[in-house]
Amino acid sequence: MVSSERKIREFERREQEILSAALKLFSGERWESVTVTQIAKEADIGKGTVYKHFASKDEIYARLALDFFNGLLQRCRQIPTGDNPVVNLRDAFRDALHYHLEHQQYSNVRQYVFRAGFWERLSKSYVVAFEKLDAEFGAWANEHIERGMKAGVFRIQALQNVRMGLDALFNGAVNQLWGNRCWMKVDPQVYIEQIADFAINSLKAEQVNK
Numbered sequence: 001m002v003s004s005e006r007k008i009r010e011f012e013r014r015e016q017e018i019l020s021a022a023l024k025l026f027s028g029e030r031w032e033s034v035t036v037t038q039i040a041k042e043a044d045i046g047k048g049t050v051y052k053h054f055a056s057k058d059e060i061y062a063r064l065a066l067d068f069f070n071g072l073l074q075r076c077r078q079i080p081t082g083d084n085p086v087v088n089l090r091d092a093f094r095d096a097l098h099y100h101l102e103h104q105q106y107s108n109v110r111q112y113v114f115r116a117g118f119w120e121r122l123s124k125s126y127v128v129a130f131e132k133l134d135a136e137f138g139a140w141a142n143e144h145i146e147r148g149m150k151a152g153v154f155r156i157q158a159l160q161n162v163r164m165g166l167d168a169l170f171n172g173a174v175n176q177l178w179g180n181r182c183w184m185k186v187d188p189q190v191y192i193e194q195i196a197d198f199a200i201n202s203l204k205a206e207q208v209n210k
Helices: 005-028 036-043 046-055 057-078 085-102 104-113 124-150 161-179 188-199
Strands: none
Touching: 005 046, 005 057, 005 124, 036 046, 036 057, 036 188, 057 104, 057 124, 085 104, 085 124, 085 161, 085 188, 104 188, 124 161, 161 188
8 A cells, every 4th residue: 555655755756747847848949839738748647647736737837937936035045144235135136147047947937927817817826825925025125125225325215116126127137148038148147247236236325425
């Protein structure tokens, strides 16, 4: 008789195989036309088995996106927090861009889940997971920004305004890094350093010459 723990491990292993197969197909040129049948074939399982794990292809996209963004959040939290808010936030911004550069296979997944109407098609559990993740990112970012404001190195302004500006800059930089979505052609490493500098300089308080 197969133990419950073994069944759970087997279930989780199969689920990862489905996700790996889907990510591979979603990384291809015809990613938007990928079907559940193709995912099942790539994973060498039956189509019905896929539906035992995911109710729809959208749920597969959602799970991949959650894995990706949870990995990003963990990476951000691992960055040491020192006494200099400018250095801390710059390091975080730069490292987050490096994370995206290192995980380009998720580019189409990221693009898909940000489309209008995607969340409306998801089950409540996935929506809650995304909302929780968004709140955790927000709390982490707000803490770093507020530290800079309290230290007098960042301009005092509404956190929402700062976040919107940084998000717009970050998302534009990700599109550039993930290739041919902007006109600019630059070395990725140089680009990341320049964008990180620009992001932090846009927040700095003006120095008054006496």
